[in-house]
Amino acid sequence: GENVEQHPSTLSVQEGDSAVIKCTYSDSASNYFPWYKQELGKRPQLIIDIRSNVGEKKDQRIAVTLNKTAKHFSLHITETQPEDSAVYFCAAIYTGGTSYGKLTFGQGTILTVHP
């Protein structure tokens, strides 16, 4: 099965700085990697995703990079704002064997952006 490790568990930055969250996955059969943002008391919301045939994807201040060889992917947030403060989760969808379609999440990163 798949195992997803996420670091750091907490991240504190000043407004305007960049934030980077990293995830590693264990199984090469995973080929889709979404990132979710969860604000306090709310459900996770998809913010960006990347497929295994793409190395980088950008959407305004948010970007995701994927290194298939090293089995790691990262979320980059530039020009951070206080409203970016939330918990961020990476995930991987496993497409191997009997666990096809299983989506495994990382442990989450609590991002705090100080004004």
Add this chain to the structure above:
Amino acid sequence: DGGITQSPKYLFRKEGQNVTLSCEQNLNHDAMYWYRQDPGQGLRLIYYSQIVNDFQKGDIAEGYSVSREKKESFPLTVTSAQKNPTAFYLCASRNLGQSSYNSPLHFGNGTRLTVT
């Protein structure tokens, strides 16, 4: 996402009682998932189903049961065998198809279960 409804939002039960959490979706999604969220532990998969009348255990299925009799419904029962049932439970769904590997999860608003 308004297409996935979890009810109730808060649920209180006495220890030793089974309790069923409801999850309904009108997105016509094939796959449905149940996750448990505890502070500092992220989202852990309990059960998932990719087709009616079929489901698979996730990473922490012990003490839980599910059914998938209809495409739009995937109820989760927390049994008395679950050692630490107090948690936030999230239901999710996603579409399957030719590009199923890259379709994202859509989450419900969650049910916070407290067992005393």
